[in-house]
Amino acid sequence: MLFKGVPASHGIAIGSAFLLKVEELKHAKRLLESSEQAELEVKRFQVAISSVRHDLENIADTMEDVVEGRQILEFLLLLLQDPTIKRDVESRILGGLVNAEYAVSTALRGVMEKFEVMADPYIRERVADVRDVGRRVIEKLTGTEKDVLDKMQEPVVLVAKDLDPSETAGLKPGQILAFVTDMGGRTSHTTILARALGIPAVVGLQKITSEINPRDMIIVDGIHGHVIVNPTQEELRYYAGIKEKFQKAEKLLQKMNQEPAVTEDGVRIELAANIELPYEVELVNKLGADGIGLFRTEFLRLAQENGENEEDHFAIYDTVAFRMKPKPVIIRTYDMGGDKFRTGLNSVPEANPFLGYRAVRIGLDRPQEFSIQLRAILRASVHGNIRLMFPMVTHVEQLRRLRDLLEKVKNQLRVDEIPFDNDMQVGIMVETPATVIALDLMLPYADFVSIGTNDLTQYSLAVDRGNPRVADLYDSFHPAILRQIDTVVRLCHSQGKWVGVCGSMAGNPLAVPLMIGFGVDELSVAPSLIPDVKRMIGVVTTDAAREMAEKSLVTETGLGVRSLVHSYVMGKYPEILLDENDWETGG
Amino acid sequence: MTEKKVVVPNKLGIHARPAALIVRAAVEFACDIWVESPADKVNAKSIMGVMTLAASGGTEIVVSADGSDEVEAVEAVAEVIRSGFGEEMI
Incomplete structure (x- = not known):
């Protein structure tokens, strides 16, 4: 049942x-x-x-x-x-x-x-x-204290109308296999404790207490919220299999969370998180990330209907920087236009929005407004380890104008006697082939670069991945993309600058060994991907990564590159379950 | 008697965890401290009271205190609220 x-x-x-x-x-x-x-x-x-x-x-x-x-x-x-x-x-x-x-x-x-x-x-x-x-x-x-739970001889599934939080806190994971209750919701303290103790639980079952008799055999599926009372042999076998798989994965992930990202041969890889909203910082810290590699600020624009408000910007940047301290937070200035948040800024319809009025192109066109964001970032820079990043820089003169604008804002802050970190690192995103090819001319004006592999792929391959008729041509493992990443790393390292990757290639398990092999200094991924990426980093040696990266540069197809990495991982660690999606799609 | 107005800045408002933070700040002081929303005025040292205020994000709160350390007390409790309890802001 x-x-x-x-x-x-x-x-x-x-x-x-x-x-x-x-x-x-x-x-x-x-x-x-x-x-x-x-x-x-x-x-x-x-x-x-x-x-x-x-x-x-x-x-x-x-x-x-x-x-x-x-x-x-x-x-x-x-x-x-x-x-x-x-x-x-x-x-x-x-x-x-x-x-x-x-x-x-x-x-x-x-x-x-x-x-x-x-x-x-x-x-x-x-x-x-x-x-x-x-x-x-x-x-x-x-004087009627009683610890019923002490009476239990063997581990059991606890069935109750409701459980008291302090009672739950007293449960020992070895004593209680799981619990199911009539009452309760996702945010009850009992539920929160069950999660913290790692005890599977299904709650809010309404009348389960009247449907279960003592000693009934029960399967508790805390993933889907299912409870099976007196299961069939077949159901038992099926769930025993799932249980084993789940426990294995959990154990691995739990262990990883506490540890930094290190390759099998002990090389530390900087693994950061991409965030969109300030509250994500809590999760990022829990997952043991090394910093925020990309803090998207577009959401702030939504809240600024009546023009930019410096204090709003400042409060957010300040909070995030402070809570991540001393870990770095890379704040990317507005990356509007293209497909994101076009309202208000861009009332003229464009035939090719991705080739149009977007990101720093807007910022440089409206320096007054843009300065407000820059000023807030600078002000927050004294309260943490903030780095500034400009998106979609395609021309050297744009970067020079951006630096001039930043200097102007700094000077104004000096006049106003407001402190800021004068040595705050300033970097650019590498998202177009133009930026890659002319990067040596840009680097004198940048302290670091971060490769946005999604845009780089779309601009390099001239493919709109939103268009289903050509989407299959979109492939971040295409040799043209991998070669550009390799070029960027070499150029940057020759000039003493560091390179990050914050596009989806950084979070694709099959791409991770290649990024390490190319010598990328920092990977920044969605918080939810951190455990998976850590796990992938842990099974690769730097020698093997370098070898695969070199081979990938002369492999004809994206599929060929993926199978190269896939067979290496499967040959060494067959128990690593790679998601079929990683395998099928090119980032 | 000292008082100060603050606005609850976080999205979820004063639920259990923020209430606990407020009470923990309040019990550090000897004086009587109250928090008042447009709907109710409660003892800031009472977790039950602060929770039943159920002040949502954006609510204006008046923190007041009466006693020898009232100035520090009001400032401390107001600061806890102003901080947004380390949560997502409105």
């Missing part, structure tokens, strides 16, 4: 069911005889709180390595010590002359009712936290 719920925590588990009963937060009323007794009852309540506090702190200590776990326990501790709730309970005891258990349960039910009607689902889910704290306090008061 199959049930569908919310996939709360990834993974597959197979095991027998253990039903856990959650007690309602209710307690019988007992009237006290005197206010002296009530005073004693308040004391008893206070003792219970400090005792629960001690328990929660102990659980928090066991979560030293689980950031989310610590945060959630801290939240529970704040709830436990909330002065408003405390006062409410105490006045119920003193005013109503009732027992502490009853006062706690009525006070907290009031709080829970308040939370339950909140519009924000995220806050509604905190009801579970209130009940958790309340249950612990009442158990202390009545």
Whole structure:
């Protein structure tokens, strides 16, 4: 029998069911005889709180390595010590002359009712936290503490109406294979903890508790949110296979996240992330990236309907730079036009937008507006390791004008006595064959370059990949592209400049060994690709990479190049599953 | 009595984690501290209170305090809100 719920925590588990009963937060009323007794009852309540506090702190200590776990326990501790709730309970005891258990349960039910009607689902889910704290306090008061989970002999799949966060935090991954619950959503603390502990979970199953009997065999598919009760032999075999595959991949990825990107022979490769929005920084840091190789700023334009606002720009650049510090953040100036954000800037329809009014062409045409972005970037440069990058520079004189404009902005900042990093690196994107061919003339004006392989491919091969009738000609493994990358690296290194790749070739597992082989200094990819790219870097030696890169330059077709890399990887590490898409498409 | 106006700058507003940050800043001070939205005024040291404010991004908040260290307290709590809690801004 199959049930569908919310996939709360990834993974597959197979095991027998253990039903856990959650007690309602209710307690019988007992009237006290005197206010002296009530005073004693308040004391008893206070003792219970400090005792629960001690328990929660102990659980928090066991979560030293689980950031989310610590945060959630801290939240529970704040709830436990909330002065408003405390006062409410105490006045119920003193005013109503009732027992502490009853006062706690009525006070907290009031709080829970308040939370339950909140519009924000995220806050509604905190009801579970209130009940958790309340249950612990009442158990202390009545002396009925029990650790049911200790009674379990073998690892089980936990089935419950709902799980309390602190209960979940106490679960040991070896003891609990997975859990499934009737209630809960993606952002409940229980769910967040399950993810942090790596326990597969499906929640929000509505009535699963009434459909499962103790010791039923259960398959929990936390990837798709499926729960299969009493599966067939066939289903069992199928899921056992998936489970093994998933665990292998997870283990590998988890290990990689903590480590820097290093080739098999121990050479460190700088692996950075491309981001679009400031909040992505958190993920980037978690994945252990070496910096931001491309911070796209086009989204800021959307928010600037009434003209550019320097403070808006500054706030964003400043935050990102500060949070990445001391790692570098490469801010690319507006790359509008082409297919991106044409509104407002470009009201005249163009026959060939990709060959038209875009990127720095617009910036140089509207220096006043462009200076606002440059000024904000410079101001933020003192709060982190910011580098500036200009897109779509095709003419040397453009680059000279851009540098002049930047100097002007710097001078104005000096006049205004606003600090900035005078040595901030300034680089350009290499996206057109013209830039590659004339690069030696550009390099005196640039500190670094970053190759945008997507545009470079489209401009070199004269293929619009959005046009399905010619899209199959679009191939970043085409010898013309690989040779240009090789040329760029050689030119830059001969002049002591560094080279990054921030196009999709940097994130294509089959291209990664070639980029290393060409001597690219930095790869910048979408955050989600970082684990895969790290893994690919880890299975390549620099010698083999160099050899493959050299061979690729004289291989006739993109398909030939891909099969070259593919057979190397498969010959050495057949367990690496390369996505069929990497194989079929050329970046 | 000291007070200061701030606007909640992050997209998600004051949900659980931001509320915890506010309370943690507030309990460092001896004085009484309140946060007030157009809808309600609550004790800044009460996680339950701050959460039930449910102040969404863009809400104007008045932080006020009364007591010996009120100036520092208001500044500290206002700063936590102003920082956007390290989240995506509006």
